[in-house]
Each structure stands twice: as C-alpha cells, then as structure tokens.
Amino acid sequence: MGRSPCCEKAHTNKGAWTKEEDQRLIAHIKAHGEGCWRSLPKAAGLLRCGKSCRLRWINYLRPDLKRGNFTDEEDELIIKLHEFLGNKWSLIAGRLPGRTDNEIKNYWNTHVKRKLLARGVDPQTHRPLNAGTAAVQGIHTPSSPAVASGASPHQLAGGSSCSPDASGHSSDADDSVSLPPSLAGNLGVGMIDLNLSICPPCQPPLSREADGVLRTGYSEREKICLCLNRLGLHGGEGCSCVGSSSSSSLHPASSGVLRFLDASLFRDPKVQ
DNA sequence: AATTCGTGCAACCGCAGCGCC
DNA sequence: AGGCGCTGCGGTTGCACGAAT
Structure with a gap:
C-alpha cells in the first residue's frame, strides 16, 4: 500500500x-x-x-536569512566542512548563520566546484586531480584510484573501510580534528578546527579484532558520539545520544545536528 | 536586433528518519 | 513490532537572465 x-x-x-x-x-x-x-x-x-x-x-x-554573495571566509569554511561532512548541506548550513542548505548546495555546484577544479582539487574527494581521471569531469566512481588509495572522512562514512591517517584521531578527546597532511596540504591548511568533541562517557574502547583491524568497542553499527559544538550545537547543548541508534552512519537528531559518525571513520588501515 | 548558449537560482521530487499509535 | 503520517534532506530540474555570436 x-x-x-x-x-x-x-x-x-x-x-x-x-x-x-x-x-x-x-x-x-x-x-x-x-x-x-x-x-x-x-x-x-x-x-x-x-x-x-x-x-x-x-x-x-525567513527574516534571518543573509542575502548576497558569499564571503571568502564562508567559501573556505564551506570547503572545509564539505571535506569532512560531504554533501550534508544542512549540517554545513548550520555552521553558516543566515545561509540555507539549498543556497549552499547551489553555491557549491556553481562556484566552489569550479574553484576547486581550478586549484587542481577534486571537489568530491578533496584530493589532487590526476590528469585523465573521471574526477576531472566531475564524475566520481567508487573504483577510482583517488578513492581506492584513501579518502576523506565523509567518503568513508559511505562505506569505505580505510581511514585517512592514524594521527587523525583516537589518541585523546581533543576538541578538534586534524586533517591528514595529504588533505590539509591540498587546501593549504594545517588544522581544521571543527571542534568535534568526543564525549568521554560515550567513547567506546578500542580493541583489535580477529581480522587484525583496530576497532572501537561498538560492533556492527559502531558509533562514536561527537558533540559538534561548531556544527550547530550551541550554548552548552549537551550530548543526548544515550539510547539513540540509527542504521545510517550519520545520525541527525531532531535538531538537525550531526550526532554520530560511523566509527569506521577512525579505523586505522596501518594497524594490522 | 535576433538568436544561441551558459550560468545561477528557486523550486520540485523522491526518499529516509523519526515519532506516534 | 509494525504501520502510518509528517518532516527534513539531498539530488535534480526548469526557468530567467545575461553574455556571446
């Protein structure tokens, strides 16, 4: 029916x-x-x-909408957020007051993509473009070398099992996420301060499984709770992940804020 | 001046997630 | 537990407008 x-x-x-x-x-x-x-x-x-x-x-x-051109700062923020979040336009919009997801999506497709291509960066993978690859035409295939050889976190959330860098995460509950040097270098930035806090009570233990892969303690739909203070959680809004679950790797709560990332994001391919 | 082409943006569509019953 | 309805999200489409020919 x-x-x-x-x-x-x-x-x-x-x-x-x-x-x-x-x-x-x-x-x-x-x-x-x-x-x-x-x-x-x-x-x-x-x-x-x-x-x-x-x-x-x-x-x-909406009266609080900011009309007009995007500033360079907004540009860069969009690029950085997209590198981490992928096409999660509503989440990106949450970090840009007065901008809507639709506006950012349109802006990305019409301006930012072109800008990144001009820089020699694949707008989907945020990795350097190789001459003749599908990415040049804006076509993204799962089997492309750029993806196979390691990808940005948002791709991994979609199912890939490799992680960008062992130093990217997992050592402590720092407030920010370091981008792998290979990615950061492409953007000319060293540290993307997204203020992604891992709530200590929710942080699962790391353990090595039979296949030799270092995993968090959550099996199957492994989750790490992240308080994305700078991705929309404001004013001391606390972590409310307890008891929540979702079959998707990204779990937008009712407030539209990203609460979970699949733990595979932080899996280290170098640890065998 | 007329036509074609490219670009940008508003709006639509389909689907997924969530809450309620 | 499962069905149903509502909301929100992301991808896509279509139109308006300006630039190029």
Whole structure:
C-alpha cells in the first residue's frame, strides 16, 4: 500500500511564488509560528503543498536569512566542512548563520566546484586531480584510484573501510580534528578546527579484532558520539545520544545536528 | 536586433528518519 | 513490532537572465 500524497496535487499551485502568496505565508507564520506544514497551506489560504510552503519559508522568506554573495571566509569554511561532512548541506548550513542548505548546495555546484577544479582539487574527494581521471569531469566512481588509495572522512562514512591517517584521531578527546597532511596540504591548511568533541562517557574502547583491524568497542553499527559544538550545537547543548541508534552512519537528531559518525571513520588501515 | 548558449537560482521530487499509535 | 503520517534532506530540474555570436 503506497503512501498517500503529501497534498492534493490537483488543487495546488506550482512554480514560482507570487508576492501575494509570500505575504500570506509570512503573515500566517508570524501569527502562528512555524510547523505543521501539512495543514498550513489550508490555514493560510494558500493553494500550495505544505512542502512547498516550508521550502519557500526556509529558503527565501525567513527574516534571518543573509542575502548576497558569499564571503571568502564562508567559501573556505564551506570547503572545509564539505571535506569532512560531504554533501550534508544542512549540517554545513548550520555552521553558516543566515545561509540555507539549498543556497549552499547551489553555491557549491556553481562556484566552489569550479574553484576547486581550478586549484587542481577534486571537489568530491578533496584530493589532487590526476590528469585523465573521471574526477576531472566531475564524475566520481567508487573504483577510482583517488578513492581506492584513501579518502576523506565523509567518503568513508559511505562505506569505505580505510581511514585517512592514524594521527587523525583516537589518541585523546581533543576538541578538534586534524586533517591528514595529504588533505590539509591540498587546501593549504594545517588544522581544521571543527571542534568535534568526543564525549568521554560515550567513547567506546578500542580493541583489535580477529581480522587484525583496530576497532572501537561498538560492533556492527559502531558509533562514536561527537558533540559538534561548531556544527550547530550551541550554548552548552549537551550530548543526548544515550539510547539513540540509527542504521545510517550519520545520525541527525531532531535538531538537525550531526550526532554520530560511523566509527569506521577512525579505523586505522596501518594497524594490522 | 535576433538568436544561441551558459550560468545561477528557486523550486520540485523522491526518499529516509523519526515519532506516534 | 509494525504501520502510518509528517518532516527534513539531498539530488535534480526548469526557468530567467545575461553574455556571446
């Protein structure tokens, strides 16, 4: 049995929003607040799908949006965050006040990709481009040499089993994550201070398993709880991972904040 | 001036995660 | 435990607009 459609498509408008629709949406949200998007269109007198209303509000009408060009600082921050998080645009947006995930995604696809290619860096892997590789055309294949020989953490979260560097993590509960020299060098940076704190109570023990691979104490869906203070957790928001679980390697909590990374991110291929 | 091409952005679509029952 | 509904996310599409020819 299929899921019912999110709205009655026959009676909804599509395409660009009119000023009147914008005004109705703004007025309704000012009066009633965000949320309950499914019922909002009817309540606001809009012939729109709830999803469309939400998107319009978040990406365009929200009063705290920062319009205009991205600064160089934002540029670099996006690149660095993307290297670590991959295409987790909402997480990246969480670190850029006033910017939306959609805006950052578009900006990445139209500007940053090109910028990285000009630097000779593969925008997907953040590794140097090899002449003639698929990455030059922006095509990423799992079997490409760049991936096979070691990849940035966000790729590893997707299933690869190798880790960038033994020194990258695991020694202590420092507040920041060092990028492997090979990656950092490409970006001209030494240390990316993402302030990724490992909560001591949640940090699983390291152990060597039968296959010789050094793993954390969590088997199967191994998790390390990370408080990403600078990725959206603000004002002393504590770790609330206890009891949580997810089948995905990235676990955005209800606040939209990254809470977990697969422990395979920190597996050391050199330790055999 | 007209047409073609490239670029940027807003919006849509499908899916996954989560909470509730 | 499993089904269902809602929300949010990421990928993709389509249109508007400016530059080039």
